[in-house]
Amino acid sequence: MKIAALVADRLAEPMHSPDCQHEDGAHPGLKGQALRRALAAAQSRCQATQERLTEPRRRVLELLLEADQPLKAYDLIATFGENGAPAKPPTVYRALDFLERQGFAHRIESLNAFVPCRIEAENHTAAFLICSCCGAAEEFEPDLSPGLAAAQAKGYEVASVTLEARGLCPACRAG
Numbered sequence: 288m289k290i291a292a293l294v295a296d297r298l299a300e301p302m303h304s305p306d307c308q309h310e311d312g313a314h315p316g317l318k319g320q321a322l323r324r325a326l327a328a329a330q331s332r333c334q335a336t337q338e339r340l341t342e343p344r345r346r347v348l349e350l351l352l353e354a355d356q357p358l359k360a361y362d363l364i365a366t367f368g369e370n371g372a373p374a375k376p377p378t379v380y381r382a383l384d385f386l387e388r389q390g391f392a393h394r395i396e397s398l399n400a401f402v403p404c405r406i407e408a409e410n411h412t413a414a415f416l417i418c419s420c421c422g423a424a425e426e427f428e429p430d431l432s433p434g435l436a437a438a439q440a441k442g443y444e445v446a447s448v449t450l451e452a453r454g455l456c457p458a459c460r461a462g
Contacts, residue, residue, distance in 0.1 A: 316353040325352050325403075329391055338389060343367075343374070347382035348391055348403065357400035357424045395424055396449050402426065414450035420459035
């Protein structure tokens with residue numbers, strides 16, 4: 288229980304670097320009606336593909352959607368329980384695996400952390416803009432067709448691409 292409290296306290300603190308000047312909340316997660324709509328859309332997609340959005344899967348997705356920054360698996364484990372009780376690690380890891388397979392979440396390799404995907408998007412290549420100051424990560428869809436065409440011309444069959452760009456978000460630049 289002490290570990291959960293320590294992680295929860297750390298999550299409540301700003302993730303800004305000491306040089307970051309903008310206020311917290313510049314990259315808010317989903318709340319209220321927007322959160323309920325996203326969870327309902329995920330449920331609908333699961334029903335359409337005959338998958339189950341179980342309570343643990345739904346809870347992990349909810350935590351990702353609410354977050355204002357990428358979350359590590361152990362952050363999710365510590366904040367999983369509504370009453371402050373941590374989850375068992377396999378529960379969260381299985382949920383993350385499912386959410387990634389369904390396209391509801393992405394893993395940011397360089398941070399070893401997870402962010403929610405746009406629930407309405409299906410089968411797309413994701414890339415991330417990661418703020419070096421406040422830690423926020425924003426997904427965008429890059430045009431990788433020239434690079435994929437070059438790989439194909441050399442005989443490569445590309446299975447996946449991870450693109451992560453670091454810099455300063457607009458809020459930190461204006462800071």
